[in-house]
Amino acid sequence: MSSAAAATYTTIPISGIDVIFRSTQNLSASLSRCRPWPEFLATVSALDIPPSLSAASLRFRRNAAYFSLNYAMIVTACAAVSLITTxxxxxxxxxxxxxxxxxxxxxxxxxxxxxxxxxxxxxxxxxxxxxxxxxxxxxPLRNLSIGIIVGLLIAVVHGVLRNPEGLFLDENDAVSTGLIASHSTNRSGGASFTPPV
The missing domain is CATH 1.10.287 (Helix Hairpins)
Structure with missing residues (x-):
């Protein structure tokens, strides 16, 4: 086990039941960060064909980062549907x-x-x-593989066709794309202040 992984552990040993309970809470918190499905499905105006292969690749990377939990749920649902017969x-x-x-x-x-x-x-x-x-x-390996492939294809098609304009991962992403201005700092390290005139 690496020292980096060991550093994230708590210092007080807890029981196996408590570990599972805390993991379940982490899973629930992670699922709560899923993007809203109406935003995921979007309107027809948010869907278009990218102008080039590089634009399609960039579009897919941005959408995959933004909608990663939605895509994971779609792949899981497709895999589950493929196993309905068993x-x-x-x-x-x-x-x-x-x-x-x-x-x-x-x-x-x-x-x-x-x-x-x-x-x-x-x-x-x-x-x-x-x-x-x-x-x-x-x-069920064959059925499961088909379900996972269908889910991945849905995710890729959505990621390429969904125009990511207006989707921002966090404040840093919004700053880097110019949506919001970053605060400049003065030489002492504090934020600059301009008094009202």
């Missing part, structure tokens, strides 16, 4: 995805099992083996 596979793979989200992607604290620290590599190895086992038992 409900046991849908339930089992949904549970495995939930474990990946809780135990790896949104976990901030070290995982303790029966009082022993479980390394990040052990968690990843266990999740990979569990994923392979779930795919082997249920056998």
């Amino acid at each position: 409900p046991i596979a849908l339930i089992l793979l949904g549970f495995v995805l939930f474990l990946w989200l809780i135990l790896h992607f949104f976990r901030e604290d070290p995982l303790l099992v029966w009082g022993r620290h479980v390394s990040d590599w052990a968690v990843i190895a266990g999740l990979v083996m569990l994923s392979i086992l779930a795919l082997y038992i249920t056998g």
Whole structure:
């Protein structure tokens, strides 16, 4: 485990249940940052064909950064729809995805099992083996692949056709594109102040 990853952990060990509870809160907070669906779907006026391949690439990168959670939800939904004919596979793979989200992607604290620290590599190895086992038992690899590919195609088409003008990731992005002016600082490091006349 790297020292950078260890630095994000809390210093007080907490139980496995608390780790899962905090990971669930992190997942919920992350999902709350999803862009509104009406903004994602936009109006017909926000859709157009980019003038060049480089413009299409830039447009897709900006939209992918701005709508990343929306795209992830679309790919997940397409994968789930592709497994409708095999409900046991849908339930089992949904549970495995939930474990990946809780135990790896949104976990901030070290995982303790029966009082022993479980390394990040052990968690990843266990999740990979569990994923392979779930795919082997249920056998929906072909349907799942088709669902993921359809979801990715939807995301790419939307990312290329959706005009990103007016979409800003944060204040720094708005400053760099000139929507808002940055505050200049004086030599002492403080913000400059111009009194009203």
